[in-house]
Amino acid sequence: MGNENKEKALKAFSEYADNFDRNIIEIQLKIDHTYRVADIAERIAGSTGADPEFSWYLGLLHDIARFEQYTKYGTFRDALSVDHAELGADLLFGRERLIDIFSLPALPGASNETGMLIAEKAIRFHNKLTLPEGLDADTRMYCDILRDADKCDIFRVLTEPPYDVRNREIAGSDTPASEEIMAGVMEHRCVSRIYVKNPFESLLGQCCMFFELVYPESIAIVREQGYLEKLIDIPVKNDKMKKQMDLLKQEIRGAYAI
Ligand SMILES: [Fe+2]
Numbered sequence: 001m002g003n004e005n006k007e008k009a010l011k012a013f014s015e016y017a018d019n020f021d022r023n024i025i026e027i028q029l030k031i032d033h034t035y036r037v038a039d040i041a042e043r044i045a046g047s048t049g050a051d052p053e054f055s056w057y058l059g060l061l062h063d064i065a066r067f068e069q070y071t072k073y074g075t076f077r078d079a080l081s082v083d084h085a086e087l088g089a090d091l092l093f094g095r096e097r098l099i100d101i102f103s104l105p106a107l108p109g110a111s112n113e114t115g116m117l118i119a120e121k122a123i124r125f126h127n128k129l130t131l132p133e134g135l136d137a138d139t140r141m142y143c144d145i146l147r148d149a150d151k152c153d154i155f156r157v158l159t160e161p162p163y164d165v166r167n168r169e170i171a172g173s174d175t176p177a178s179e180e181i182m183a184g185v186m187e188h189r190c191v192s193r194i195y196v197k198n199p200f201e202s203l204l205g206q207c208c209m210f211f212e213l214v215y216p217e218s219i220a221i222v223r224e225q226g227y228l229e230k231l232i233d234i235p236v237k238n239d240k241m242k243k244q245m246d247l248l249k250q251e252i253r254g255a256y257a258i
Contacts, residue, residue: 005053
């Protein structure tokens with residue numbers, strides 16, 4: 001497989017990142033996240049019959065707009081700034097054609113144009129709560145691989161500085177989670193951010209991303225890495241919260257076995 005291609009793409013990525021201030025911890029975090037998501041996407045693809053190299057590229061490119069977003073708005077919160085997935089897809093495949101500096105490989109058995117369209121959709125939809133209906137099977141598969149890989153690494157990000165501050169805030173908070181959040185836990189689905197009102201709910205909501213992993217290999221990766229286990233082991237303050245956390249643990253550990 002094209003190690004040379006990957007090296008070229010890594011160089012292009014690194015040069016692109018040089019346009020931004022690498023001394024800002026948030027910028028550096030996104031660079032690290034990018035490399036990890038690329039490697040995870042490659043691994044998941046290897047288990048699904050998808051093209052590993054193409055999937056690696058999706059990981060490398062998926063958060064390309066994060067640098068511009070943070071530099072311009074000082075936040076990664078899309079709701080307060082810009083939808084970074086839409087912006088990324090537009091930068092790469094719109095008028096600027098940023099994709100041209102990365103030499104995206106062709107998808108075996110598909111035209112260049114098809115590969116480009118799949119990559120564009122995978123990047124555009126990687127942060128959406130759900131994928132749109134009516135995607136063809138290949139597009140859906142690459143969307144799912146990228147979304148799974150991104151989720152796998154988010155559990156790591158949430159256990160490390162600066163995002164681990166929130167985990168410590170939970171120790172000082174005694175508000176249990178609302179019914180809307182617990183419905184996500186029980187129904188094994190992601191919870192919309194609009195329901196998240198405190199650090200404990202934020203933790204539970206993020207852990208629910210686990211339930212939407214599509215591929216068994218992604219679940220295996222999350223288990224192996226152990227970051228989600230760290231998150232669900234965070235001590236909480238009162239009995240109601242402990243019960244809610246136990247329920248989440250039970251649902252997650254039950255799903256490991258599937
Ligand atoms: Fe992203």
